[in-house]
Amino acid sequence: MASVYTASSVADIRASLDELASRDASVTASLDSLLASQKDINRSLARLDLARAHLGAQVSTTRNISQGMLSTASSTATQISSAVRNLDREQAAVKSTLEVVEQVAELKSCVLGVNGSMGAPQDWETAANYLQRARRIPDSVIDGAFAEEIVPTAEVPDPPRQTLDAASESLCGLFLREFEKAAQEGDGARVTRFFKLFPLIGRSEVGLDAYGRYVCGGVSSRARTNMNNATRQGQGGMFYANALTKLFEHIAQIVDGHEPLVERHYGPGSMTRVIERIQIEADLQGGIILDTWAEEGRVARKLTDVRSYPFNFLVQSFLPSSKPSALGNTPRSGSPAPGGRRSEDDAVDMKEVDALLNESGLMLGRWALYVKSGFSEIASSNMRRFGSLSNSMAAPRHLLIVLPTTLGTRAS
Numbered sequence: 001m002a003s004v005y006t007a008s009s010v011a012d013i014r015a016s017l018d019e020l021a022s023r024d025a026s027v028t029a030s031l032d033s034l035l036a037s038q039k040d041i042n043r044s045l046a047r048l049d050l051a052r053a054h055l056g057a058q059v060s061t062t063r064n065i066s067q068g069m070l071s072t073a074s075s076t077a078t079q080i081s082s083a084v085r086n087l088d089r090e091q092a093a094v095k096s097t098l099e100v101v102e103q104v105a106e107l108k109s110c111v112l113g114v115n116g117s118m119g120a121p122q123d124w125e126t127a128a129n130y131l132q133r134a135r136r137i138p139d140s141v142i143d144g145a146f147a148e149e150i151v152p153t154a155e156v157p158d159p160p161r162q163t164l165d166a167a168s169e170s171l172c173g174l175f176l177r178e179f180e181k182a183a184q185e186g187d188g189a190r191v192t193r194f195f196k197l198f199p200l201i202g203r204s205e206v207g208l209d210a211y212g213r214y215v216c217g218g219v220s221s222r223a224r225t226n227m228n229n230a231t232r233q234g235q236g237g238m239f240y241a242n243a244l245t246k247l248f249e250h251i252a253q254i255v256d257g258h259e260p261l262v263e264r265h266y267g268p269g270s271m272t273r274v275i276e277r278i279q280i281e282a283d284l285q286g287g288i289i290l291d292t293w294a295e296e297g298r299v300a301r302k303l304t305d306v307r308s309y310p311f312n313f314l315v316q317s318f319l320p321s322s323k324p325s326a327l328g329n330t331p332r333s334g335s336p337a338p339g340g341r342r343s344e345d346d347a348v349d350m351k352e353v354d355a356l357l358n359e360s361g362l363m364l365g366r367w368a369l370y371v372k373s374g375f376s377e378i379a380s381s382n383m384r385r386f387g388s389l390s391n392s393m394a395a396p397r398h399l400l401i402v403l404p405t406t407l408g409t410r411a412s
Contacts (some may be wrong), residue, residue: 004109012198013376023373024038024225037269039130040204050376061131100141100144100146103137104139104141104146104147104150104151105146106133106137107134107137107142107151107160108150108151108153109130109142109161110130110133110134110137110164111130111134111151111156111163111164112133112153112156113126113127114127114130114131114134114163114164114167115155115156115167118128118167118170118171123223124171124175124197125192125197126169127167127171127286128197128200128201129200131167131168131171131200131201131202132200132201133163134160134164135179135264142160142161142164143161147159147160151152153183157287168201168202168203171197171201172198172201172203172206175194175197175198175203175207176206177212178190178194179191179194179195179207179210179236183213183214183217191214192261195207195210195211195261195265196265198210199265199266199267204266204267204270205303207266208262208266208270208273208274209273209277211258211262211274212274212276212277212278213255213277215258215274215278216277216278216281218254219247219250219251219254219278219281219282219285220281220284220285222246222247222250223243223246223247223250223285223289225289226243226247227243227288227289227292238358238359238362240289240290240292240293240359240363241359241362241363241366243289243368244366245362245366246289247282247285247286247289248282248366248367248369248370249283251278251370252370254278255271258274259271260269262274289318290363291394292360297352297356297359299356302352302353302356306353351383
């Protein structure tokens with residue numbers, strides 16, 4: 001915009017004046033508009049003042065209500081909440097008391113049931129079931145003063161813990177005697193019956209030990225029968241290898257047939273204890289077979305002969321050739337010609353060595369199959385869970401001695 005004070009001509013002055021007149025008209029119109037709306041603004045301000053007065057009254061009323069009614073309600077709510085918490089605690093205490101009372105009633109029922117079942121009825125299954133139910137009751141309840149006061153009766157005056165322990169001990173001895181009697185008589189049904197009762201009275205280890213002895217007795221009896229009754233004719237010189245094979249097959253059948261029963265009644269992994277005893281018996285019976293084989297086959301003597309075999313013909317074959325004699329038909333010392341190696345052939349009979357090698361190889365093959373069988377899988381899984389069973393899964397000592405020595409002789 002051109003300023004009047006800087007105008008240099010009349011035209012500039014007139015342009016400035018026109019602009020000033022335009023601005024004056026605009027400002028005058030704005031002022032007229034504001035003056036025209038002043039009455040509306042005043043009315044709005046009056047309404048605001050009136051609303052503020054009403055709002056102040058509402059605030060005062062609300063404050064009075066908060067200080068009067070709501071504070072009382074808050075206090076009442078706090079009291080109700082505290083009462084509810086107290087009620088919950090009392091309810092929990094009542095439930096706990098009822099639970100203890102029910103457990104004591106269950107304990108008393110079990111004690112009386114065990115005593116009654118062990119009396120004239122001699123219902124051992126029922127007595128064992130009562131003991132199993134009693135074992136589910138917490139020790140704090142069984143040994144508590146309330147149970148010791150309520151449970152004893154004229155028929156069973158002793159404290160519940162003493163009664164249950166005495167009953168468990170008595171039943172354990174009775175089950176063990178009946179189990180061993182049934183095992184001696186060969187009564188498989190009674191053996192199974194009493195075997196299933198041991199875990200119910202908390203004597204699983206006793207039952208597994210007794211069952212292990214029973215199974216090992218069967219293994220020992222079968223092994224002795226195989227050694228005593230089997231004839232060596234018609235077995236191709238493999239009598240002891242076949243005896244060892246039958247031993248391994250019998251053990252595999254026992255483990256495969258008995259493992260489900262043991263696991264079902266004694267829990268997963270319980271077969272470990274039985275397997276330990278079976279493997280000890282397998283070591284014993286297998287050792288008897290191998291010792292008899294080594295003794296009757298004179299394995300130690302043959303091993304000594306093999307180790308001391310001079311190989312004269314092999315040695316002399318590297319020596320310079322001697323001049324032929326005048327007759328020209330005298331065999332040299334150590335010659336394979338007839339009469340040249342009689343002493344060596346008398347010392348080591350290669351047919352006998354070959355037979356020993358074949359039988360020992362068959363034994364090692366059967367042993368390797370036994371290790372890889374289902375028995376080995378069960379043993380390995382239990383070893384991973386409960387530690388090693390034994391060191392008896394190593395190869396038999398006689399076979400480890402015979403095989404490399406005879407192999408070297410046979411190769412020569």
